[in-house]
Amino acid sequence: MSDIKYILGLFEDPDEMLHGIDKLQENNIGIYDVYTPMPIHGIENKLGVKRSRLDIVAFICGITGTFTGFGMIYYMMAVDWPMNIGGKPNFAIPDFIPITFELTVLFCAFGMVSAFFFRTHLFPGRAPRVMELRASADRFVIAIDAKKGFDSQKIDELLKEAGAIEIKHNDRKYVSYE
Structure with missing residues (x-):
C-alpha cells in the first residue's frame, strides 16, 4: 500500500471537469470532493450531495x-x-x-x-484547509480518496482521457500556506 492519500485531477475548463466526473462515476470510482474557483450550477446533484438542512x-x-x-x-x-x-x-x-x-x-x-x-470548521482564527491552492484561482480540481482501494493507474488514465492538464498524488490531506 502506498503513502498516497489523494489523487487530484486539475482541469482548466469546467465542462472538462464535469466530463471527468461522469467518466469516474461510470467506472464506479468514488469522488472525495470537487474544488472550483466559481460556482457551477447542478454539480451538487451530479455528485450526490444531500440537500442542506x-x-x-x-x-x-x-x-x-x-x-x-x-x-x-x-x-x-x-x-x-x-x-x-x-x-x-x-x-x-x-x-x-x-x-x-x-x-x-x-x-x-x-x-x-x-x-x-x-x-x-471555519472558526475565526483557524487556518483554512486547502487541498490545492490553485483551486481558488484558475483550476478545477477533482479529488479522489486513494485509500479506498482504487487502482491509481486507472484513475490517472481516466482523468487524462477526460482532459486533465495535471494529475497530482498527495501524501497529505491539506496543503499549508507556508
Whole structure:
C-alpha cells in the first residue's frame, strides 16, 4: 500500500471537469470532493450531495427568538414589574410585536452564522484547509480518496482521457500556506 492519500485531477475548463466526473462515476470510482474557483450550477446533484438542512436550523433559531421575546416581555411586564398605563392590560400583544420580530431576526442570524462556522470548521482564527491552492484561482480540481482501494493507474488514465492538464498524488490531506 502506498503513502498516497489523494489523487487530484486539475482541469482548466469546467465542462472538462464535469466530463471527468461522469467518466469516474461510470467506472464506479468514488469522488472525495470537487474544488472550483466559481460556482457551477447542478454539480451538487451530479455528485450526490444531500440537500442542506440550513433552513431547518434557521426556523428553529427563529422560533427560539420568538419565544424568548414573548417570554421576556411577559416576565417583565406581567410578573416582575406590572404597570397600569392608561388602563391597558399588562401583556398587550400588539405592542410587543416589533421587539419579538427583532429578537426573531437576531436569533436567526446568530444561529445561522454559528451553524455555518460549526459545519464548515471555519472558526475565526483557524487556518483554512486547502487541498490545492490553485483551486481558488484558475483550476478545477477533482479529488479522489486513494485509500479506498482504487487502482491509481486507472484513475490517472481516466482523468487524462477526460482532459486533465495535471494529475497530482498527495501524501497529505491539506496543503499549508507556508
